[in-house]
Amino acid sequence: MLKEGKKYIWKDYQKEIADNHYYYARSCIRQNFFPGSEATFLRILKNELNKDIFDDPEHTTCTGIGYHSDIIPLETTMTVVARHFALMTAAGYKNLVPSCITSFGIYSEILETWHEFPETLEKTREHLFKATGREFNLPENVVHTSDIIFKFRDEIAARGRFRLIDQSTGQPLRIVEHIGCHYARMFPHKGIGGAEYPYVLAGMVESWGGEVIDYPERRHCCGFGFRQYLVQANRGYSLSCSRKKFESMEPYKPDMIITNCPGCPYFLDRWQYVIAEQEGKTYGENGQGIPVFTYEEVAGLVLGYDPWDLGLQVHQINVEPLLDKMGIPYNPDEKYAGPDGQDLGQPAELTCMHNL
Amino acid sequence: MKNIVVIGGGIAGMEASAFLAAKGYSVDLIEKNDTLGGRLANWDRLFPTMRRGSEVTEFLAEGVMQEAVKVHLSADIVRVERHHDTFLLVTTQGNELHCDAILLATGYDLFDARRKEEYGYGIYDNVITSADLEQIFSSGRDILTQKGKKPSRVGFVHCVGSRDEKAGHTYCSKVCCVTGVKQAIEVKQQIPDAEIFNFYMDLRMYGMHFEALYKKAQEDFNVQFVRGRLSEAAENLDGSLALKVEDTLAGRPMKINVDLLVLLVGCTPSEGTRKMASLLGLKLGFNGFFKTTDQHTMTNYSDIPGVFFAGTCIGPNTITNAITDARAAATAIDIYLSGNQLANRKMKPHEEFWLYPSH
Amino acid sequence: MKNFGYTRHTDRQIDFDATDKRLYQFVFDLEPSINLCIFCGTCAATCSAGHFTTLSFRRISLLLRRGMNDIVKKEIENCMLCGKCQLVCPKGVNTRNVILQIVKGIEKYEL
Numbered sequence: 001m002l003k004e005g006k007k008y009i010w011k012d013y014q015k016e017i018a019d020n021h022y023y024y025a026r027s028c029i030r031q032n033f034f035p036g037s038e039a040t041f042l043r044i045l046k047n048e049l050n051k052d053i054f055d056d057p058e059h060t061t062c063t064g065i066g067y068h069s070d071i072i073p074l075e076t077t078m079t080v081v082a083r084h085f086a087l088m089t090a091a092g093y094k095n096l097v098p099s100c101i102t103s104f105g106i107y108s109e110i111l112e113t114w115h116e117f118p119e120t121l122e123k124t125r126e127h128l129f130k131a132t133g134r135e136f137n138l139p140e141n142v143v144h145t146s147d148i149i150f151k152f153r154d155e156i157a158a159r160g161r162f163r164l165i166d167q168s169t170g171q172p173l174r175i176v177e178h179i180g181c182h183y184a185r186m187f188p189h190k191g192i193g194g195a196e197y198p199y200v201l202a203g204m205v206e207s208w209g210g211e212v213i214d215y216p217e218r219r220h221c222c223g224f225g226f227r228q229y230l231v232q233a234n235r236g237y238s239l240s241c242s243r244k245k246f247e248s249m250e251p252y253k254p255d256m257i258i259t260n261c262p263g264c265p266y267f268l269d270r271w272q273y274v275i276a277e278q279e280g281k282t283y284g285e286n287g288q289g290i291p292v293f294t295y296e297e298v299a300g301l302v303l304g305y306d307p308w309d310l311g312l313q314v315h316q317i318n319v320e321p322l323l324d325k326m327g328i329p330y331n332p333d334e335k336y337a338g339p340d341g342q343d344l345g346q347p348a349e350l351t352c353m354h355n356l
Numbered sequence: 357m358k359n360i361v362v363i364g365g366g367i368a369g370m371e372a373s374a375f376l377a378a379k380g381y382s383v384d385l386i387e388k389n390d391t392l393g394g395r396l397a398n399w400d401r402l403f404p405t406m407r408r409g410s411e412v413t414e415f416l417a418e419g420v421m422q423e424a425v426k427v428h429l430s431a432d433i434v435r436v437e438r439h440h441d442t443f444l445l446v447t448t449q450g451n452e453l454h455c456d457a458i459l460l461a462t463g464y465d466l467f468d469a470r471r472k473e474e475y476g477y478g479i480y481d482n483v484i485t486s487a488d489l490e491q492i493f494s495s496g497r498d499i500l501t502q503k504g505k506k507p508s509r510v511g512f513v514h515c516v517g518s519r520d521e522k523a524g525h526t527y528c529s530k531v532c533c534v535t536g537v538k539q540a541i542e543v544k545q546q547i548p549d550a551e552i553f554n555f556y557m558d559l560r561m562y563g564m565h566f567e568a569l570y571k572k573a574q575e576d577f578n579v580q581f582v583r584g585r586l587s588e589a590a591e592n593l594d595g596s597l598a599l600k601v602e603d604t605l606a607g608r609p610m611k612i613n614v615d616l617l618v619l620l621v622g623c624t625p626s627e628g629t630r631k632m633a634s635l636l637g638l639k640l641g642f643n644g645f646f647k648t649t650d651q652h653t654m655t656n657y658s659d660i661p662g663v664f665f666a667g668t669c670i671g672p673n674t675i676t677n678a679i680t681d682a683r684a685a686a687t688a689i690d691i692y693l694s695g696n697q698l699a700n701r702k703m704k705p706h707e708e709f710w711l712y713p714s715h
Numbered sequence: 716m717k718n719f720g721y722t723r724h725t726d727r728q729i730d731f732d733a734t735d736k737r738l739y740q741f742v743f744d745l746e747p748s749i750n751l752c753i754f755c756g757t758c759a760a761t762c763s764a765g766h767f768t769t770l771s772f773r774r775i776s777l778l779l780r781r782g783m784n785d786i787v788k789k790e791i792e793n794c795m796l797c798g799k800c801q802l803v804c805p806k807g808v809n810t811r812n813v814i815l816q817i818v819k820g821i822e823k824y825e826l
Contacts, residue, residue, distance in 0.1 A: 068796050070818060074815070105798075181795075181798060181799070182797070185797060185799055185802045186798040186801065186802075186811065188802065195802055219761075220763055220766075221763035221795065221797050221799070223763065225763075225764065225795035225797070227792070227795075228764075228793075236767075237764075237767050237768065237793075240767045241763055241767065244766065
């Protein structure tokens with residue numbers, strides 16, 4: 001593997017990322033899947049980087065799940081997206097930063113459609129005005145939230161207390177990065193590093209001291225696939241896709257997985273449990289799984305935030321082995337205690353995956 | 357005596373120079389490298405004969421020498437002036453060459469395989485190009501993986517950078533299909549127990565004897581042809597490559613590991629072509645090669661009287677056709693300089709770009 | 716009905732003139748790039764869905780122009796619209812829009 005070759009490609013895929021004044025678009029599902037991630041993003045931007053970011057309570061789903069599940073027609077999605085732009089315009093912002101990869105894909109696809117077919121933009125303006133009386137300007141800059149963390153990765157490293165390094169050996173942690181499909185596959189030039197060798201997460205890992213491992217099925221999708229997962233009978237498909245990736249990455253002995261999509265970390269995390277229960281197979285050390293993180297959680301760890309404030313206790317795969325490697329202190333007794341000390345409840349005993 | 361400057365000392369430039377000199381013209385041949393032979397110098401054996409490329413180079417050089425062509429090596433053109441029917445060209449060495457006609461034989465460049473990102477050239481150690489493989493053949497070295505192992509399985513990918521909208525080259529490069537067949541045979545000759553797989557979307561064996569070479573590869577060398585275009589190559593832990601391809605005839609996606617992957621890179625317009633176009637104010641065609649005056653009847657002619665084309669600067673071609681084209685260009689220049697009316701025939705203009713969406 | 720212990724065989728031949736090409740025409744009119752397909756299979760090779768289902772965009776592209784719409788209808792349900800096929804297609808087929816237009820066409824003709 002020649003790093004120089006990747007650098008050669010990366011230089012062709014740079015993009016404009018606004019420096020400040022962001023309109024934040026939350027994801028529908030991330031607050032349930034990884035409840036600390038979005039809060040951590042806002043905390044980093046406001047407290048560490050002193051950025052102006054507006055978290056609008058009136059914001060809604062972009063309908064991406066409905067659109068990709070063939071329930072909602074594109075025209076409706078366009079109108080909902082137009083409403084987001086109207087809210088952003090009314091709030092006085094021009095830089096849209098969606099937290100969800102599919103939302104980022106939806107915004108990019110719709111802006112591209114409006115650019116190629118201006119009549120669809122006019123139609124959407126009409127639909128939105130009739131339905132809500134709102135008008136809107138197009139955003140000047142649309143980037144994914146992982147792009148923002150990428151942009152400020154060195155500042156985060158500089159302010160950080162921990163690095164992605166195994167304290168016992170001094171070696172960089174071996175890290176699998178997984179990029180959501182809708183980040184760059186539709187529009188490779190809208191992704192940092194392009195679609196084949198995306199640099200957005202790899203850049204963070206590098207800056208924070210870790211080592212990215214490239215394995216044969218790196219480019220394979222996690223298998224979420226919206227309609228596949230939404231129908232219970234089809235979930236085996238999602239499972240099989242993730243399993244293909246685990247089998248491929250296992251020989252490289254990864255210490256952790258970092259992701260930038262709402263669905264991917266969820267499925268890469270939960271399916272390891274299902275595989276353990278179904279087949280008795282585990283992919284991490286000592287009968288554990290490979291811990292899976294969002295990039296905000298990893299940034300939070302680097303910055304020294306309390307792991308339980310980051311919401312790491314709701315991961316299926318125990319994160320403690322990774323925390324130990326990085327030398328991050330944590331109180332095991334507080335793992336399942338809520339902010340006010342209340343008991344959040346313990347997970348059920350696992351049968352095949354070892355408890356700590 | 358009338359003077360002619362030929363730019364580019366590859367196959368077409370060498371043969372055209374010799375023919376023009378034989379006709380009694382004073383010929384200056386400008387070559388930017390320190391030897392003549394152009395890209396042929398990088399090719400070991402030739403399809404379909406398996407003769408050495410150097411034999412052809414020697415044949416062409418014999419003509420250049422016999423006819424006392426004035427060869428300027430390591431020379432480039434930095435300035436061109438046009439005065440009525442004549443031209444003044446200034447070389448990097450400061451030579452001022454006055455001439456009555458210019459023949460452009462600026463050839464082609466190879467497609468930069470790094471731009472086909474999904475195949476990992478320049479990233480994965482065991483992905484090489486057809487040009488790299490020719491260098492190994494020429495050097496007499498063994499074909500080995502990066503770790504020094506004799507490959508037990510080798511894959512060839514056809515159409516890398518050709519017929520590819522995403523790579524920006526929509527045309528067929530003409531010579532890569534048969535090169536892939538030739539190289540598959542050569543690898544098999546060197547490593548008889550290696551398995552060879554050629555991944556193709558179409559096999560274009562259009563030239564005389566090409567189909568026979570293909571048959572030879574199948575029958576005598578057991579080369580396996582898989583009808584499917586690679587979607588990606590990825591590196592395994594041991595440095596071998598995991599390929600993803602659809603076996604379209606089985607209708608199933610297929611994964612196959614190879615120790616060495618050879619990308620059959622196509623031809624692109626050369627840097628020299630772009631440079632001369634800019635110095636002379638010549639138009640380039642949609643694909644970036646020189647735009648000829650007429651697609652059927654005037655392929656050696658440019659839109660500037662006295663400026664002519666030969667060889668692969670107007671599109672990918674075989675050695676055979678480049679030589680034929682060079683001789684045709686020499687004749688066209690001779691007819692032009694002799695004032696014969698043949699040179700003044702006109703075709704009703706055709707629109708080259710009707711085939712392309714926009715330009 | 717009498718049972719003779721044997722039945723008539725279903726004809727495997729594609730009866731080209733008897734097939735329904737409206738769906739293909741519908742898609743072609745809205746997304747002419749469908750006809751740039753040369754069936755090289757790059758799309759199907761990269762397709763994550765194709766590893767665990769019978770989905771192959773190459774096959775859909777072909778079946779569509781053979782009017783085998785019932786199979787097309789069933790097959791496209793496996794598509795996740797992830798965009799990998801569009802990324803790799805050497806001929807620039809807008810695969811994403813082809814799938815979206817097939818869905819519309821199926822609705823339109825109530826296939």
